[in-house]
Amino acid sequence: MVMNGDGRQTGTDTVKRGLAQMLKGGVIMDVVTPEQAKIAEEAGAVAVMALERIPADIRADGGVARMSHPALIERIMKAVTVPVMAKVRIGHLGEARQLQSLGVDYIDESEVLTPADDKYHLDKHAYTVPFVCGARDLGEALRRIAEGAAMIRSKGEAGSGNIVEAVRHMRAIRDGIAELSVLPKEELVARARDLGAPLELVREVAANAKLPVVLFCAGGVSTPADAALMMELGAEGIFVGSGIFKSTNPAAFARAIVDATTHWQNPDVVLKAHSSIPEEAKAMEGLDIRQLADHQLMASRGV
């Protein structure tokens, strides 16, 4: 938080968490060019994630995945009026400071890139730019919030085109919250220890039966029905990584996933959204998570 001379406070938890509030009910799309960013905006994306390679390609290419070139991110920022997010490697403050200077609207400290620090995440309180982080369960989510994350997303398994991991993570987070909300007060200290999370946050979640920040789904969404499923499971919005630009008709998939996210409670609209995608268009190819070796899994990075 910065207290400015005129009584204006920037970088407060309220304004960092507040931007995520404004994105609720929306779809955030991975894009690698300004042209893709425009397709995403035209389809109704509430924000775009600017990166050099989408997760499916990072997975296929191997090697070290780093922050994107600032010039690419800047071109995407100039191409659209919606907020622009960008990814840094877990724990990489050199990359994070650059992105704050560049003026991106949100930083994703992401397991999709190769971690820079195998023990610690960034101290995100030290920035005026807000951060989103991935989580597989409530303990991970609360540790990231304690470090200053202003928004949480499920990790899922990025670039897999397979929704099963996102479902697992969203259920685990939701079940963790539900359990806390019915625990007797005297059990909360021990539960905080088991979760590996600060007691104050555990008490706050127990009292409100919800996270103190917005919770999105990420990792494996590739159809309108996937988006509707995740909203039903308690996601407040959707990240789509490879699912749009690895399909054979990105504009149609993008628009249909937006419509399904807006009207997830209305199956007729989700059906209409899905039907609007030409039958010959193919969703991205998917991977069976069980066929992946441990070192190929991104979700287990940075817990």
Added chain:
Amino acid sequence: MPEPMVGVLALQGDVLEHVAALQRAGARTREVRTPGDLATVDALVVPGGESTTVIRLLERFGLTARVKQRVREGMPFWGTCMGLIVAAHDVADLEQPTLDLIDVTVRRNAFGRQVDSAEIPLAIPALGDVPFPAIFIRAPWIERTGPNVELLAERDGHGVMVRERNVLGTSFHPELTGDDRVHAYFLQMVDGARANSAA
């Protein structure tokens, strides 16, 4: 008369925060996603969110013309941040379509990008002497006001709260504060409109 039924446009954005604040201030609420929903409400709040997105979704789901017609017929309307942009006559330096409900020109992200988002105590004389804890997030300002537009608050010489008859607009987010004075002010507008239509 029963409490008014206030709709909150629920295509995208911080809908639930407005619902909670309106209920605290004494209204009944309904989330509006379709023309059918809109027909059942006495007033409409358009929350914070992404204007580029919501303007497209309004058109896609058949709400644009219906909202314009209801507002022309006198339905009270309040837009916060994104909602103000949606309601404006036009957007400075952008080819962005709007609903043209209030005669103002807005400039998007006028106070800066997200790193410039800020909390600031704001003088709003219409709400009394106590400053309002205004939260600005990638906020627009009001660059031009038409002759019938009342300027209710300014920040650094730029309009941030305006009213023209039954349409209210704020650049900031009262729904995030827990201070419900702007919601109460809007409900007074709603009561006034209902008294007029009953008379």
